[in-house]
Amino acid sequence: MPSSTSNSDSAFERSIPRGQWVLAAVVGIVLALLAISLWEITVRGKGYGPSLNDTADRWSLVRSQVGQVPGQTVVIGSSRIQFDFDLDTYAREMNTERPLQLAMPGTNPVGLLEHVADQEGFDGVLILGVAPGLWFVPQGPPVEWARRATGRYDNWSPSQKIGLRVASFLQSRLAFINPEDLTLEALLNHIDLPDRPGAVPNLPPVLPAYFAGMDEYRQARMWDRCDFGSERAKLIQQTWPPLFTPPPPPPHLSPEEFQGMLKANSEQYLKRIRVAVDKVRSRGAKVVFIRPPSTDTLRELETKFSPREQTWDLMLQVTGAPGIHFEDYPELAGFRCPEWSHLTAEDAVNYTTALMPLIRKALSEGNTPG
Amino acid sequence: MLFNSLTFVVFFFALLAFYYSLRDWRLQKVLLLVGSYLFYAAWNPPFVILLWISTFVDWYAAKAMATHERRGPRIALLCVSLFANLGLLGFFKYGGFVLENFQNVVGFYGMTFEAAKPSIILPVGISFYTFQTMSYTLDVFLKRSKPSNSFLDFALYVTFFPQLVAGPIVRATHFLPQAATARRATRQMFSWGLFLMTLGMFQKIVLADIMLAPSAETVFGWARGPLATLDAWLGVLAFSGQIFFDFAGYSTTAIGAALCFGFSLPDNFRCPYAAVGFSDFWRRWHISLSTWLRDYLYVPLGGNRKGRIRTNVNLMITMLLGGLWHGASWNFVVWGGLHGGYLGAERFLKGRFGDKPWSQSLTGSWGGKVLLGAITYLLINIAWVFFRAPDFATAKLLLLSMAGIIPDGAQVLSSLAMLKITVVIGALLISHCVHRSISVEAAAERLPGWAHGIVWAAMLILIILSQGSDNAFIYFQF
Known part of the structure; x- marks a missing residue:
């Protein structure tokens, strides 16, 4: 019974x-x-090894500090600026507090930019890291992940705040807490079963396996085992082409209609970026765009699908903000990425050191509201 | 606060430590009450006020009711309670839905009505605690029970954290007698409670969230055209398992957590997918809601006492409102309507053919039960399509895909996802069939202690390896 x-x-x-x-x-x-x-x-x-997980809660914790004191530096973008821009080097060189790192891997950062632009009291420096394709992704996970982070901050509950503290305690001590490689789900995914012929691949998009650790300031540093020529680097390289290749036009649209749709999408994003940048600058803050390096096949894909003249150049043009593209400066052009998209931890420091004079120059010029 | 969060782990063991460090029963109850408010406030502190409103209104309404013998004042007091509880529910849960439908109706007649879209946050668990407190006032009104003479006990009954936000919907007649005397879990009870909590978390975190949810999301979220028949079916089966493990997991954790404090909560699930027929299903699925609807809606409407047609009408009203209880959407109404239709059809078939020899041999044989159980499960799955689909267009496309009517549907599930669904749903159905007539306690008695230890360890390891996520329980939104 x-x-x-x-x-x-x-x-x-x-x-x-x-x-x-x-x-x-x-x-x-x-x-x-x-x-x-x-x-x-x-x-x-x-x-x-132990490493903090990059979650919406951790993003919210950093986000909660924006606008609290004058003159802060805030970084927005996707994973490249999170890996390549060394917060400590910037703080030391600028003799200031460590910047607030709000970049999120794999996201379209426009939603993050608009969120920070609405923050009263922010009057410092806004560094916008550009992985060109991502800033114009119309929908899907890159947009949703950014929305999830800002949504979490907007509705951040006391329970989630406490949970972050407990999670940080455990994550900083235990190596097996690793959301990319060592969760039960990730381990099950190692079961290699051939899919049916005609099956739709990769739903949702698969982000790369673990290749970086992160500290409490959300500074990502590439794992040693992802260095040049490593198996891990080769594995990560394979994940980029599907992520950075746009889907084919849907069957119900002609190529011309599809191109028109992409152009309209691009114009809409450019308008949103301009409005947000204007809003930030109207409070007295300064804005600088930074295009970190990408190399090899990934750079070729970006040149093909997100050409500079249709992305980077337009972003600078509509906002009137200064920008530092790695291909424009010899001191930045020599950096190589082991997995084509991010710098090693050591090179991130060197790259940021090389960036600093250029950032100083950019901040002293061309920062009037458009 | 979610059960599947680190915050809850800290909260639970800290509360247990304080609870058992106290010797005074009244202080222990005060501690549980304060802890329960903290549990609720950890999600959104201002909404604790809603709990207080519900508590105060029903406490005073029931008290006043007991002082009146005349029906008029008693009805007036009952109306106050219903107005307060249903008013809260209506405003927070159905306000936007009513407004949207009003605009549609007005638009249908060629008029326009533009109102600012209300930005209303749904307080978590409001459907559960309002129904729970209403049952108390209704019982006092119907003279099934006397009002409580302890405000502390009553407030704890409304707020007791294990069942506060997603049930089971506990009756005052179950809870208040327990609160009257000091509760202290024995070591057996405490260990069994922890085991149930582990089992519930295993169901939620491992089986629902990791093994099934991604496939259900892929299939129900597919917006690019029809699906292959196999994928459509597997996606729906995955959801049938996901919602069971999610909700039963919550209930099992709640029962286990309450046991650790020495309290007993009733079962909410009894192997529902082994049901033979729909009246059987509703005796096994979300039992605390189905009995609530039976006792406070179906029976007062006349139940089955007023003829065949009226019985069917009562059934349909009950199930439609039961559907709407789950959420402010026509999808839930259709889901409830389908179950109302299933129950009506079952009554008709039983009345028409129930005494025929072939019918009795069918329902009495093992093979016949399996066949009828399979048909029941099949129809339940068709109803789940409406429950889970984001809109009618998706539901229609999915049903057509399941029927194999549309050719060249997309194959969206990986081989691994298909394997996970097959293994987990297969095990779920076998487990429900094997245990359909016995309780989880009776099943547990069949294994020796060391074997329980191994099962327990396996569940703990898999929960820890899952590394958690903050996926809310599906029933929180209701």
Whole structure:
């Protein structure tokens, strides 16, 4: 018979099954702790180390500091600026506080820019990192991820704030807490089953496997095991082409109609970027665009699908803000990316050091509201 | 606060430590009450006020009701309670829906009515605690029970954190007698409670969120045309499992958490996918809601006492409102309507053929039960399409894809996703069939302690490896 009774039963008590439940609890907990400890040792042996996870909560924590004190520097963009722009180097060179890193991997940053542009009291420096294709993605995960982050900040509950603290405590001590490679879901995905012929691939888009650690300031640093020529670097390289190749035109649109749709989308985004940048500058803040390096096949794909004259040049033109493109300066042009998209931790420091005179120059020129 | 959050883990064990460090039962109850308010406020502090409104109104309405013998004042007081609770529910949950439909109706007659779109946040769990407090006032009104003589006990009944935001919807007659005497979990009870919490979290985090949810999201979120028949079916089956593991997982965790404090909450699920027929299904699925609707809506409407047609009308009204309880959307109404139709058809078939020898041999045989159970599950899945689909167009396309009417549908599920669904749903159905007539407690008694320990460890390991996420329980939105 089921254990619960009808609702008219006033002396309701659940039955407790007979059995050695205290023994079961002890066996269960001890075995689980042993297994997890062994797993922790195993993954450390594979080179993993403790690292904070980049979540919407952590983004919200940094976001909550924007506008709190005058003269802050805020960084917005996607993963490249999060890897390549070294916050400590900037702080040291500018003799200021560490910038607030609000870039989010894989996102279209326009939503993030608009969110910060609405922040009263922000009057410092806004650095906008540009991976050109991403700034014009019309919909899908890159837009949703940015919306999720801003939505989390807007409705950030006390429970989520406390949860972030507990999570940080664990993440900074345990290597197996790794959302890219070591979750149950990621481990199951290693089961290599051939898909049916004609199956729609990669739904949703697959982001690269783990290749960076992150600190409490959201500074990403490339993992040593992703260095030039490594297996990990080769693995990551394979993930870029599908992510940076636009989908074919839908069957119901002619190529001309599709091109028209893309152009309209681009114009709409440019307008949104201009409005947001104007809003930021109207408060006295300064804005500078930075295009970090990409190399090899990925750079070729970007040149083909997101040419400079249709992305970067237009962004500078409509906003009137200064920009630093890695291809325009010899001191920036020599950097190479092991997996074609991000710099090593060491090169990130060198790159930022090389950037600093250019940033100073850009901030002192051309920052009047458009 | 979500059960599947680190914040809850800290909260739960801190509260347990304080609870068992106190010796005074009244202080322990005050602690539980304060803890329950913190549990709710951790999501959105101002909404605790709604809990207080519901608590105060029903406390005073029931108290005053008990002092009146005449029907008039009792009805007036009942109306106050219903107005307060249904008013809160109506404003926060159905305000936008009513406005949108009003605009549609006005537009249908060629007029225009433009109103600012209300920006109303739905307070988590409001459908659960308003129904719970209403059941108390209704019981006092119907003289099924006396009003509580302890405000503290009553406030704890409304607010007790394990069942506050997603049930089970507990009756005052179940809870208040427990609050009257000191509760202290025995070691057996405490360990069993922790086991149930682990089981519930395993259902939610591993089975619902990791094994099934991504496939259900892929299929129901596919907006680029028809799907292959196999993919459409697997996506719907994945959702049938996801919603069961999600909601049953919450209920099981709630029951386990309450046990750790020495309280007993009723079951909310009893192997529903092993149901043979729809009246059987509703005795097994979301039991605390179905019995609430039966006792406070279906029976007062006349139940089955006023003839065949009226019975069917009552069934349909109950199920339509039950559907609407889940959310302010016509999709839920259709889902409820389908279940009302299923129940009506079942009554008709039983009345027409129930005494025929072939019918009795069918329902009495093992093979016949499997066949009828399979038909029941199939029809439940068709209803789930409306429950989960974001709109009618998606539901229609999905149903057509399931029927194989549209050729060349997209194959959107990977082989791994298909394998996960097959294994998990297969295991779920077998488990429900094997355990359909016994409780989880009876099933647990069949295994020795060390085996429980291994099962427990396996669940804990998989939960920890999942590394959590902040996926809310589906029923939070209701």
